[in-house]
Amino acid sequence: MSLIEKRRKTRQISVGNVKVGSDSPISVQSMTNTQTQDVQATVKQILALEKAGCEIIRVAVPDMEAALAIEKIKQKISIPVIADIHFDYRLAIASAKAGVDALRINPGNIGEQKKIKAVVDCAKEHKISIRIGVNAGSLEKNIEKRFGITAKAMKESALINIKILEDLDFHDIKVSLKASDVSRTVQAYRLLAPKTDVPFHIGVTEAGGLYAGIAKSAIGIGMLLAEGLGDTMRVSLTRDPVEEIRTGFEILRALGIRSRGPELISCPTCGRCKIDLFKIAHDTEKALLERSSKIKVAIMGCAVNGPGEAKEADIGIAGGDGKGILFKKGKVIRKIDQDKLVEQLLMEIDNIENEKSGDI
Amino acid sequence: MSLIEKRRKTRQISVGNVKVGSDSPISVQSMTNTQTQDVQATVKQILALEKAGCEIIRVAVPDMEAALAIEKIKQKISIPVIADIHFDYRLAIASAKAGVDALRINPGNIGEQKKIKAVVDCAKEHKISIRIGVNAGSLEKNIEKRFGITAKAMKESALINIKILEDLDFHDIKVSLKASDVSRTVQAYRLLAPKTDVPFHIGVTEAGGLYAGIAKSAIGIGMLLAEGLGDTMRVSLTRDPVEEIRTGFEILRALGIRSRGPELISCPTCGRCKIDLFKIAHDTEKALLERSSKIKVAIMGCAVNGPGEAKEADIGIAGGDGKGILFKKGKVIRKIDQDKLVEQLLMEIDNIENEKSGDI
Numbered sequence: 001m002s003l004i005e006k007r008r009k010t011r012q013i014s015v016g017n018v019k020v021g022s023d024s025p026i027s028v029q030s031m032t033n034t035q036t037q038d039v040q041a042t043v044k045q046i047l048a049l050e051k052a053g054c055e056i057i058r059v060a061v062p063d064m065e066a067a068l069a070i071e072k073i074k075q076k077i078s079i080p081v082i083a084d085i086h087f088d089y090r091l092a093i094a095s096a097k098a099g100v101d102a103l104r105i106n107p108g109n110i111g112e113q114k115k116i117k118a119v120v121d122c123a124k125e126h127k128i129s130i131r132i133g134v135n136a137g138s139l140e141k142n143i144e145k146r147f148g149i150t151a152k153a154m155k156e157s158a159l160i161n162i163k164i165l166e167d168l169d170f171h172d173i174k175v176s177l178k179a180s181d182v183s184r185t186v187q188a189y190r191l192l193a194p195k196t197d198v199p200f201h202i203g204v205t206e207a208g209g210l211y212a213g214i215a216k217s218a219i220g221i222g223m224l225l226a227e228g229l230g231d232t233m234r235v236s237l238t239r240d241p242v243e244e245i246r247t248g249f250e251i252l253r254a255l256g257i258r259s260r261g262p263e264l265i266s267c268p269t270c271g272r273c274k275i276d277l278f279k280i281a282h283d284t285e286k287a288l289l290e291r292s293s294k295i296k297v298a299i300m301g302c303a304v305n306g307p308g309e310a311k312e313a314d315i316g317i318a319g320g321d322g323k324g325i326l327f328k329k330g331k332v333i334r335k336i337d338q339d340k341l342v343e344q345l346l347m348e349i350d351n352i353e354n355e356k357s358g359d360i
Numbered sequence: 361m362s363l364i365e366k367r368r369k370t371r372q373i374s375v376g377n378v379k380v381g382s383d384s385p386i387s388v389q390s391m392t393n394t395q396t397q398d399v400q401a402t403v404k405q406i407l408a409l410e411k412a413g414c415e416i417i418r419v420a421v422p423d424m425e426a427a428l429a430i431e432k433i434k435q436k437i438s439i440p441v442i443a444d445i446h447f448d449y450r451l452a453i454a455s456a457k458a459g460v461d462a463l464r465i466n467p468g469n470i471g472e473q474k475k476i477k478a479v480v481d482c483a484k485e486h487k488i489s490i491r492i493g494v495n496a497g498s499l500e501k502n503i504e505k506r507f508g509i510t511a512k513a514m515k516e517s518a519l520i521n522i523k524i525l526e527d528l529d530f531h532d533i534k535v536s537l538k539a540s541d542v543s544r545t546v547q548a549y550r551l552l553a554p555k556t557d558v559p560f561h562i563g564v565t566e567a568g569g570l571y572a573g574i575a576k577s578a579i580g581i582g583m584l585l586a587e588g589l590g591d592t593m594r595v596s597l598t599r600d601p602v603e604e605i606r607t608g609f610e611i612l613r614a615l616g617i618r619s620r621g622p623e624l625i626s627c628p629t630c631g632r633c634k635i636d637l638f639k640i641a642h643d644t645e646k647a648l649l650e651r652s653s654k655i656k657v658a659i660m661g662c663a664v665n666g667p668g669e670a671k672e673a674d675i676g677i678a679g680g681d682g683k684g685i686l687f688k689k690g691k692v693i694r695k696i697d698q699d700k701l702v703e704q705l706l707m708e709i710d711n712i713e714n715e716k717s718g719d720i
Binding site: 215237 | 363426444604628633
């Protein structure tokens with residue numbers, strides 16, 4: 001039984017070799033927070049993000065030096081790059097010439113028609129797509145005046161920006177409608193959905209740190225995906241961007257849309273637990289991050305209830321008193337000393353992985 | 361504009377002095393992971409949880425010593441206590457006599473009718489309520505055989521357990537239907553909702569650590585609350601239970617249902633940011649945890665876009681180059697040296713709090 005309503009019908013566009021929209025997988029993206037012109041630092045961060053599963057990376061292009069750095073960055077990484085540009089159309093053109101795979105601009109912010117046309121002509125020539133990135137905090141003044149800072153205003157801004165590009169016969173567009181609160185974000189996508197077949201980049205902006213950031217992103221992105229709205233996503237956290245990717249895949253997994261690597265279920269422990277389960281869960285989680293098989297692993301506090309409660313897991317451990325037990329599909333296999341639990345669990349996972357074939 | 365559908369109509373029950381169901385606030389609960397018989401450790405954890413906003417606390421009662429400890433624990437704490445009992449009806453009776461405010465049992469696991477009746481008579485005498493805690497991992501064998509480990513099986517188990525209690529003319533019931541995956545959890549509550557007016561305790565069980573645990577809980581609990589299903593909640597994390605409370609309130613805040621303390625929005629930073637924003641955001645977040653006013657605070661990376669994007673915040677700071685700026689409702693107030701940003705921001709928040717009246 002899936003929670004997911006039928007996915008919204010959209011056109012399909014390309015960001016480099018990643019397809020976005022229609023029936024393509026919902027991709028997970030992030031944004032670097034290095035100075036883009038610092039090629040070494042930016043490449044290092046992107047490679048870490050690639051390893052975590054990042055499929056599209058955006059970089060800020062605040063000046064010409066950053067635009068020119070894109071060419072060197074692209075040589076050392078594998079995933080497509082989006083240039084994030086505010087206001088200055090020349091930076092968009094320079095980024096395109098530097099080999100960027102897509103632009104994030106708001107045509108309405110670029111200014112005169114001839115500048116917009118220059119960017120669009122350049123995007124056509126280089127066969128790159130454009131994300132219209134509507135943000136509740138930076139709406140066009142006339143729209144904000146008319147509609148306030150509302151979901152409706154965000155929808156109107158998106159429609160105007162889409163029209164600007166489509167009137168120039170440019171259709172390789174995706175659109176985002178981000179606010180820092182879940183409610184307006186979700187409502188804006190709901191309002192825009194019936195008005196266009198442009199694919200949606202979804203996310204809650206400035207969501208915050210770990211607790212608020214993950215909670216707001218998971219609710220906002222989760223509700224949208226459950227309604228079939230969303231073709232690519234970015235989780236926004238005031239944290240290392242690698243954590244954005246990790247959270248993104250956890251959201252997709254929680255909804256049964258995509259999975260990446262092993263799934264760990266673990267109990268919160270209670271007064272029945274006589275083992276340091278937090279450390280065991282933490283060590284196991286860390287070790288499993290490197291793996292790509294689709295195995296389901298359970299870390300349970302209590303040897304009495306644990307194996308039964310986690311009988312759907314391929315493998316698991318449950319705490320006893322100083323000792324733990326190893327179980328498979330709810331059946332107890334053997335007792336293990338507490339300090340060897342993680343090691344032996346990982347060894348057994350190796351064995352299962354050798355039997356199964358892993359895929360991502 | 362709210363995302364929330366009309367709340368499901370339920371009967372109202374009491375857990376000590378906390379009302380659950382009908383139009384009472386959606387309460388946030390947690391469970392201790394200390395040995396319950398260790399009164400000192402358990403009280404210490406409950407007091408930390410109270411400070412974080414916990415409104416109901418559950419303790420494991422695996423043996424008679426734990427049941428008897430409840431009396432001493434209750435003397436030193438302020439929030440109601442639920443005794444979590446598996447199988448042994450004598451522990452339920454002892455807990456009730458020790459002054460517990462509610463029981464979590466599954467009547468179907470208690471065994472013979474006369475034992476169930478003894479528990480119910482005791483609950484009536486002490487005027488305490490009962491949570492029926494259905495868990496996908498510990499369904500009655502005959503139900504699991506008939507329906508598999510499914511949302512439907514969970515609903516059936518709940519209905520059978522509700523009937524056992526109601527046939528004994530006991531109605532102070534709430535029910536939970538937890539699975540370790542979001543999909544079955546949400547579906548089970550959806551299936552049960554039209555069949556009873558018993559209030560719902562909601563949550564995803566064994567959700568895991570920080571990323572998976574918050575994401576799964578936020579999506580599952582968030583979707584249910586958005587559909588009007590849910591009267592009290594517990595976020596389950598393999599972490600300090602204080603983090604469960606924090607996550608619970610972030611979920612309620614994200615949905616606009618309840619808020620607790622200041623709201624922090626913060627940007628993820630990008631190549632435009634020339635300041636150590638992660639540290640600033642972290643330090644600010646930590647300081648704000650202690651406060652109870654409903655102020656909205658923004659921590660933005662970029663002095664050019666930040667104040668405008670965060671113009672809905674009561675107050676905020678944005679990073680420049682070595683310096684930062686302080687702004688109120690989008691208007692720049694003054695420049696501040698980077699190393700004084702947090703200190704001066706907190707001082708300004710003091711001033712605003714003195715003007716406003718805080719409430720929780």
